[in-house]
Amino acid sequence: MHLAVYLPLLFPALAGLSAEPLxxxxxxxxxxxxxxxxxxxxxxxxxxxxxxxxxxxxxxIPLVDTLKGYSPEVIARQDPAAWPAALAGAVLLALAVLAAVRLAARRAGALWSVALEAACLPGPGPVVVTDDPGADAYAMPGLPGRIVISHGMLDALDPAGHEILLSHERAHLRHHHYAFVSLTQLAAAANPLLRPLAGAVAYTVERWADEHAARHTGNRRAVAETVARAAIAAKHGGGRGFSPAAALAFLGRRPRPGMVPRRVAALLAPPPQSRPLLLAAAAALLAATGLCALEAALDLHRFLELAHTR
Known part of the structure; x- marks a missing residue:
């Protein structure tokens, strides 16, 4: 096994560095x-x-060689992977699988809890208004999903802001943004080098919902002002924390510092455009990752066949 086997372990670091610019x-x-x-x-x-x-x-391992009929001489001569690398790979594999399984189980349980709570909210409509004086608004995935808005948030915004807020939260539900956030968090659990990428997706789903609201209203500046007002109201409104933790986790609603100002600045700028060079670079990285992993698998397969026939 050659250098190709180690490159897919390094590419996530490059992806993490490029996630924010993308x-x-x-x-x-x-x-x-x-x-x-x-x-x-x-x-x-x-x-x-x-x-x-x-x-x-x-x-x-000699016992494995005996059971599978592999030639110890061929294995010793070919030396597919040094013992330290093989041992480190086994340990990291166990940790990655354990972390991914634990997160998947927690996310599945959280989704079930959120769906049940959404179904139990009062009223037949998709929008639920709570008596919470604190400013808050969030989308709860479920069948059907619900949008929860507090009286405090309604008081903080004008009627046009109410429509923008509803359009933003509808985008979260309609496009299943919780799934994108959860999948990238699962990838980051398996490989911690991908954590910046998961954080970037928590930002892009908010920007996706912002752009949806901007297209719906036709006024990017109004959406930017609503995002800023809602963030200020939520920060200083003194809400009771009604939002279920599971819903916050699914939609990545614990924003990192600077996320809201970046969203506002993006809305005040012209609509974003696709950039072919960035897409080509990302495609090249993914293609290289897949090819390296495939080459490593084929290399090991050829080695095992050779060891088995001697």
Whole structure:
């Protein structure tokens, strides 16, 4: 096994460094799809490579050689992977699988809890207004999903802001933004180098909803003002924290510092456009990742066939 086996373990670091520029410069919907697909492919490729390294070390165990009929001489001569690399691969593989399974179980439980709570909210309509004097608004995925808005948030915005807020939250539900956030968080659990990418997707889904509201109203400045007012009201409104933690986790609503000003600045700028060079660079990185993982798998397969025939 050659250098190709180690490159998919390094590409996620490059993806993490490029996630923020891609999130800022690409159209939000395109950026969300691209970053999510990239995170899943990079996490899967890295996990596959760790499995290959662990397997390359496993076949060097004498008991395994005897059971499978491998030639110890061929294995010793070919040396598919050094013991330290194989051992590290096995340990990292176990940690990655454990972290991914734990997060998947937690997210599935959270989604079920949110869906049940959404179904139990009062009223038949998709929008629920609470008596909370604090300013808050969020979307709860479910069948059907619900939009929850507090009286405090309604008081903080004018009627035009109410329509913008509803359009923003409807976009979260209609386009299943919680799924994009959850999938990238799952990829980051399997490979911590992808955490910046998961954070970028938490930003791009908000930008996607912002652009949806801007197209719906036809007034980007009004959407920018509403985003700023809603953020200020939510920060200083003294709400009771009615929002379920699961809903916050799914939609990434614990914003990182500077997210709201970046959203406002993006709305005050011209609508974002697709950038072919950035897309080509991202496609090249993903293609290289897939090819390296495939080459590593074929290399190990050829080695095992050679060891089995001697």
């Amino acid at each position: 999130a800022r410069r690409l159209e939000p919907r395109l950026a969300t799809w691209l970053l999510t697909a990239s995170g899943l492919l990079l996490a899967a490729s890295g996990t596959l490579v760790l499995g290959l390294l662990a397997l390359a070390g496993l076949v060097r």
